[in-house]
Amino acid sequence: MKIYIKALGCRLNEAELEQWSASFMLKGHSMTAEPDEADVIIVNTCAVTSDAERKSRQLFNRLYRQRPESYLVVTGCYSSLKGDELAHTLGVDLVISNAQKDQLPELVLEKFSSQSMPLIAMDPNESALFQRGRQRAFIKIQDGCRYRCTYCIVTIARGEERSRLVGDIIDEINCLVGQGVQEVVLTGVHVGGYGADINSTLKTLVVAILRDTDIPRVRFASVEPWDLPEDFFELFANPRLMPHMHLPIQSGVDSVLRRMSRRSKTADFAELIRSAREQVPHFNVTSDIIVGFPGETEQEWQATLDYVAEIGFGQLHVFSYSPRANTKAASLPNPVSSQIKKERSLAMRHLGLEMKREFYQRYAGTQSSVLWESGKKNKEGQLVFHGYTPNYIKVRTTVLDQNLKNLIKSTDLVSYDEQYQVVNAIISDTSL
Ligand code: SF4
Structure with missing residues (x-):
């Protein structure tokens, strides 16, 4: 079939x-x-x-x-x-x-499938990816979440935590390496909780991946900012673990975080980020914010804006709160009007963009390795490629006829490009 x-x-x-x-x-x-x-x-x-x-x-x-x-x-x-x-x-x-x-x-x-189902099994190393030549693969390491954040429907839909075995994950990554994949993104509902049900930990898994596979780049998808052991950031001493984490904070005040039943307080989060930045050079932290959570007062909102600006993120995903049936938050009092949610969302997005620009500009004039991804011809017939640095800065370059797709190249980051919100780059390593 x-x-x-x-x-x-x-x-x-x-x-x-x-x-x-x-x-x-x-x-x-x-x-x-x-x-x-x-x-x-x-x-x-x-x-x-x-x-x-x-x-x-x-x-x-x-x-x-x-x-x-x-x-x-x-x-x-x-x-x-x-x-x-x-x-x-x-x-x-x-x-x-x-x-x-x-x-x-x-x-x-x-x-x-009927009895006429084809019986010839394919070579297990045949590409399992939809777009051949794709350089990045998402690896599901666990499913489910033990927490009950009051706005979250995902946890109800996905059920209890279940981790995949370390060996199975390693086998999957090795198979992808054989297909030419350059980067894996470790994904789950509650990635930080990996292993609790199988007597393992996220740190153990990452150590095993770095030891038992040759995958050039490993990243994390979204990781809740708790359940990470104190020595977690030591892992990033290995340059194959990319210095970027998406750690969703959701609000910048403890009163709102409590109403959300989040497990981290603003002070803990600030300490986590401080420690990450101290230990990992060029560490990029990106995050999620929910604006207009039920009962969010003007004071709480202003404090959130201040907190986000003070921490400083490489990129922000901003969501306006919308109630989901069967969640606790849907029945919380004092909903925020849609007009106010719109205004807050706009202001937070604006701040997010400012912080991203500031972060990107910091790297203009430096050199970095870039994993080049898709390439498209522009009107002049040149090829425009996009790629990412280890700390997840999106870069763009124009070449005449060089196919950069799926190559990791040393690259000069030249200037921030306001129009496309990328850093313009020139390939300094011309070897193929
Ligand atoms: S930790 Fe994440 S997945 Fe779990 S309940 Fe909270 S928001 Fe949902």
Whole structure:
């Protein structure tokens, strides 16, 4: 069978695509990037916001209209939360909840493949990635979360924490290295909690990855800013662990963090960042902020702005709070009006942009290694490439005919480019 898979939402959803496609291929099926060719279409949905829910619905409805003869499978957070509704939705043939995700390929094949299923297994080293030549792969290291942040629907949808075995993760990374992948991003719902259920830790896992694989670059996706041991940042002494972490703080005042049931206080977070910056040269911290959480007073909001400015982040993701059914926060008193949420979101985004500009400008005039990714021809026929430095500064360069894709090159960072919010660069290492 030909299988088309599409994910919405978090990186964890994307990491799952890679695992499933590898499993389908091992069982003798093929993946396609064209829904029009597919026998089975699988949509890995998201429900983190109502907007994400709407987009998930739109996506599987559109795919059904485009290719009604395919089997349509819906999985992910939306399917866990609205499974009954989905089971009666036109075109949906199979709903797979998050709890059953690990067996998704088996469940799909059991339901749809006939006796004539192809039996030739493919070489396990065949690319499991959708876009061949892609340089970065997301590795799911764990699922679920033991915490109950009051606004979070993900934890309800994803269930208890389950970690993958160190050996399985290493095998997956080694296989990706064989396919030419240059960078892996360790992904999960609560990455910092990795290993608690299997007598291991995130630190142990990273040490093993750096020791037992040759992957040139390792990164973390979002990591909650707690549950990290004191000596965690020592790991970054290995230059293959990229000096960047996305540590979501969500608010800059303890009263709001308490209402959110977050596990870190502002002082702890500030100390964590201070320690990271002291130990890791060029460390980049990016973060998430939720504005307009129920009861957020003018004073709390101003204190959050001040706190964020004081810490200083390389990049900010700003979310306006929106209530999700079945979360505790949805029933908290004193909701913030949408007008105020809009104003606060705008102001926070503005601050985020200022901080990013300041961070990027600091690196203009320096040299760094860059993993070059996609390249596109501009009107003049030159190739414009984008890539990232180890500390996740996005850079851009124009070359005449050199194919930089998937290469790590020493690069001169020249100047901040306001229009594209990147750093313009020139390749100083011209060897291929
Ligand atoms: S730590 Fe909080 S926000 Fe993160 S997944 Fe767990 S409950 Fe959700």
